[in-house]
Amino acid sequence: MTVPVWFGGRSRAERMATLAALPLLLILVWTVIYPNVAVIMGSVGHWREFAESPSDVEALKNSIIIAVASVAASLAIGVPLAFLLTRFDFPGRTVLRAAALLPAALPPLVGVISFLFLYGDTGVITRVVQIALRLKDVPWHLNGIGAIIFIHAYTMYVYVYLFVSAGLERYEASLDEAAIGLGAGTLRRLTRVTLPLLTPAIAGSALLVFMSALGSFSAPYVFGGGVRVLSTQILNSKLNDAIGLAYVETTVLAISAVAGLLLFRWLEGKRAYVAAGKGGASRQPVRSRWARIGLATSAALIVLVLVLPHLMIVLVSFAKDGAWTTQVLPPEYTTHNYAGLFTENQLWTPIRNSIVMSLLATAGNVVFCVAGAYLIVTRKFSGRRLLEALVALPWAIPGTAIALGLLATFNKNDLSTGKVLLVGTFWILPLAYFVRDIPLVSQAVEGSLKQMDPSLEPAARGLGASWWMAVRRVVLPAARPGIVAGALLACVTAVGEFVASIVLYTHGNRPISIEILAQLRSYAFGTASAYSALLIGLVLIMALAARFAESRMQ
Amino acid sequence: MSGSGAGLVVDSIVRVFSGQTAVDHVSFEVKPGELVALVGASGSGKTTTLRIVAGYEQADTGRVLYDGQDITRLGPSKRDFGMVFQHYALFPHMSVAENVAFGLEARGVSRSERMQRASAALDRVGLGGKGARMVQQLSGGEQQRVALARAAVIEPRLLLLDEPLSNLDPTLRQSTRDELRTTLKESKAPALFVTHDQDDAFAIADRIVLLSRGRVLQDGSPEDLYDRPATRDVAMFIGHxxxxxxxxxxxxxxxxxxxxxxxxxxxxxxxxxxxxxxxxxxxxxxxxxxxxxxxxxxxxxxxxxxxxxxxxxxxxxxxxxxxxxxxxxxxxxxxxxxxxxxxxxxxxxx
Known part of the structure; x- marks a missing residue:
């Protein structure tokens, strides 16, 4: 019996796609799967040590408490704020809406530093409150679990706010009207209709907060005080040469993250339905005079709280190093901090390093992720689901764990085990950034490609275009918004990266974040802030560029 | 128009949206037991009029009365009207029966009684036994009947329907018209429905209020509008x-x-x-x-x-x-x- 032509043709296309996916899968297995396996292998024999160490058990408990509490705090801020800004109109709404995104412009370490300047023992707000209330001692200490949750709430509510706002924008207004018309009061409408229908948005953002808080490193590291969490324990063990214990801690952290991921997916799956409508809810103007005044005042206050960290960084970046001691605000100002960054070799090197390494990683991400997304979205082949899962996997692994994995894999030249020596060289950080940003760029490009009509590429081929011409003239233009957005996001994340960097950097390739920490330790607050302001500026420029690119493609 | 009439009285309502007069001194009545169609092209103000009657929009001037009581400023949840939305607005996270029972739940009816009444209401629209399904598992025509059952089960004083047939395919639409009229007549509640389709209006309504650019062109029986059009616009809109x-x-x-x-x-x-x-x-x-x-x-x-x-x-x-x-x-x-x-x-x- 002969195989029909169409069958043979299809299976050949499938074979081609599998063949094309093979190098991508190999790279993922080598840089994502193998490191995790190496960590688990390295952990063997050290689990008793972990179980019997009170500080490790405490760290696991703290990590989970902090993650859960951060989710609760972010929901408590993000959900009401999303409702307020999408459902009501009041003076100051547009300003508040713009300011609500500001915490996203703070790279992790920078946010922590700004909180130190504002709310630390010698922070501006702390001193103002102390003077105003004429207290003998500082009114609070910014350390411990409470402080960590405080800064997590500030930086992570943005996820909840963005997801729930998007959910509310798409929300079919007639569903609420139907509930009202059937006699439901405000509370019943919220609890029986609106909130259940927003569950996918709420669960999705809660998962993001959970993962970020669980793997969070900067806040516990800088002002955790005596609080132990898994991510800082890992670095401590590594620095104490207890690498086996570090591998156990890494495994526990990764397992916790994946367990959290599965738990949220399961919760989400229980509510599988499509609630998206054409939107159409109009914002209600707030009419009562007192409510308007109250809302406008609260909006102004919230905006102030949101913008203070950024202002503080900029202010301190002009402060003369060493002059700020007991005063509320720095007493002397100078532009020397900025000038130094670009003129002193020691200070310029980290900036050059960060830019070069993030560009290298991003270039790798774009090539790799466009190829992967193209195959995942437009082709059917065996291994497609595996590829899809593997490009998403690094997202579920905390940065510290990724770094430890690379440490366990790229630590010597031994081709028989597939190991290459990159640790201690320049290349280990670009590789770490590349791995961390694979999910980000892949998701952005896949998003764009999924919006493309799937018959476009076959149509181009049918008109006589070669495969390369069809890709170049049809597929890539369709993917461009995702490529641009993904590349900018990856670049921003890599330029400010701290968590994996602190595990893997060498003096030669130290990035900006490591230098900020070093300056902070030597009380050069001005220089540390100048670096931080530079990072914030870069983030804002990239965000504007992304928006500009998006609007031009409309 | 006096406010003493039984049933719904819409008295000279006006609604202006950013300078555009969407509803311009519209007046009409829906008497007890009557099926009235608000007919007009898109932009004629028919949906805004319906939403003002339902309470989702407020009239700038004019009054809405029911059984002589002024309900112009009453919230939609207090009017005791049942509404069928154009896209049905069925709650996607609830079963068919839970959807139908929602209005009873809001009225504090016990669980066993409301499930019983919801199931009876589903029987009446020919969906008996489908209460446990999720709404997405139903066809468009079935969803329309669930929406109708949900609006009718609370025994409203007035049923409001926004383009009740516009989401159905042409063949289904023909048969649903007759069913809808039968169901509405059986429910005894007066009904006001909006449509852009004169055939729907002819098949279902006792009386038609024809709107154009926010004004009432003619208010009468289907035969009146067809045989005795009052203006060129009525004649052009009704019939070929x-x-x-x-x-x-x-x-x-x-x-x-x-x-x-x-x-x-x-x-x-x-x-x-x-x-x-x-x-x-x-x-x-x-x-x-x-x-x-x-x-x-x-x-x-x-x-x-x-x-x-x-x-x-x-x-x-x-x-x-x-x-x-x-x-x-x-x-x-x-x-x-x-x-x-x-x-x-x-x-x-x-």
Missing amino acids: ATLIPARRTGDFATVSIAGAMHRVVLSSFTGIADGETGAVVLRPEAVEIARDDGGDQWSATVIARRFAGAQFVYRLRLDADIVFDVASRERIETGAAVAVRVTRPVPMVP
């Missing part, structure tokens, strides 16, 4: 009509076609004095292609032919550059000259 300039003489109208004067018998001539000019409303069923010499005949040219199953529909051009459609079982070639005559009295509009 061609308007021909004419002058009224008693019960007749005189039309001039290519210099020749013809007379047609009038069925109605509201608001046109003897000797005044206006237009006669020519519909396909009032005209036939003449096969003999009888009566007053007009000459015309066939410019197009369309096969419509039982007959052909011919597009004819009168000499006076007026085009209209006529049905005939005979086969005539395009370009042929034919004679037509008006076979029944026609309405005249100002």
Whole structure:
């Protein structure tokens, strides 16, 4: 019996796609799967040590408490704020809406530093409150679990706010009207209709907060005080040469993250339905005079709280190093901090390093992720689901764990085990950034490609275009918004990266974040802030560029 | 209009959206047990009017009364009306029965009683036994009936329906019309529904309120609107009509076609004095292609032919550059000259 032509043709296309996916899968297995396996292998024999160490058990408990509490705090801020800004109109709404995104412009370490300047023992707000209330001692200490949750709430509510706002924008207004018309009061409408229908948005953002808080490193590291969490324990063990214990801690952290991921997916799956409508809810103007005044005042206050960290960084970046001691605000100002960054070799090197390494990683991400997304979205082949899962996997692994994995894999030249020596060289950080940003760029490009009509590429081929011409003239233009957005996001994340960097950097390739920490330790607050302001500026420029690119493609 | 009438009284409501008058002094009534259709093209203000009646929009001026009580400022949850939304607005996270029972739940009806009443309501719309399904598992027509059951189960004082048939495919639409009228009549509640489709309105409504650019053009039975249109706009909107300039003489109208004067018998001539000019409303069923010499005949040219199953529909051009459609079982070639005559009295509009 002969195989029909169409069958043979299809299976050949499938074979081609599998063949094309093979190098991508190999790279993922080598840089994502193998490191995790190496960590688990390295952990063997050290689990008793972990179980019997009170500080490790405490760290696991703290990590989970902090993650859960951060989710609760972010929901408590993000959900009401999303409702307020999408459902009501009041003076100051547009300003508040713009300011609500500001915490996203703070790279992790920078946010922590700004909180130190504002709310630390010698922070501006702390001193103002102390003077105003004429207290003998500082009114609070910014350390411990409470402080960590405080800064997590500030930086992570943005996820909840963005997801729930998007959910509310798409929300079919007639569903609420139907509930009202059937006699439901405000509370019943919220609890029986609106909130259940927003569950996918709420669960999705809660998962993001959970993962970020669980793997969070900067806040516990800088002002955790005596609080132990898994991510800082890992670095401590590594620095104490207890690498086996570090591998156990890494495994526990990764397992916790994946367990959290599965738990949220399961919760989400229980509510599988499509609630998206054409939107159409109009914002209600707030009419009562007192409510308007109250809302406008609260909006102004919230905006102030949101913008203070950024202002503080900029202010301190002009402060003369060493002059700020007991005063509320720095007493002397100078532009020397900025000038130094670009003129002193020691200070310029980290900036050059960060830019070069993030560009290298991003270039790798774009090539790799466009190829992967193209195959995942437009082709059917065996291994497609595996590829899809593997490009998403690094997202579920905390940065510290990724770094430890690379440490366990790229630590010597031994081709028989597939190991290459990159640790201690320049290349280990670009590789770490590349791995961390694979999910980000892949998701952005896949998003764009999924919006493309799937018959476009076959149509181009049918008109006589070669495969390369069809890709170049049809597929890539369709993917461009995702490529641009993904590349900018990856670049921003890599330029400010701290968590994996602190595990893997060498003096030669130290990035900006490591230098900020070093300056902070030597009380050069001005220089540390100048670096931080530079990072914030870069983030804002990239965000504007992304928006500009998006609007031009409309 | 007085506020003493039983049922719904809409009294001269006005609604302006950013300078555009969407509803312009609209008044009408829905009497107990009556099915009233608000008919109009998109942008005519019909949906805004319905939303003002439901309480989702506020009138800038004017009043809405029910059984003599002013409900203009009453919130939608306090009006005791049942609404069927255009896209049904069924809660996707609830089962069919939970959807139907929601209004009873809001009224504090016990769980066992509301499930019983919801299941009875589903029986009435022919969905008995489907209460446990999720709403997405139902077809469009079934979803429409769930929405109807959900609105009716609370025994509302008035049922409001926004384009109840617009989401159904044409074949389903035909059969659903009759079902809908039967269900609405059985429910005893008066109903007000919005549609852009005159066939829906004819099939379901006892009375039609025709809206255009926010104003009521005519308010009457379907027969009134068809046979006795009050204005050109009504005549153009209802039925497939061609308007021909004419002058009224008693019960007749005189039309001039290519210099020749013809007379047609009038069925109605509201608001046109003897000797005044206006237009006669020519519909396909009032005209036939003449096969003999009888009566007053007009000459015309066939410019197009369309096969419509039982007959052909011919597009004819009168000499006076007026085009209209006529049905005939005979086969005539395009370009042929034919004679037509008006076979029944026609309405005249100002």
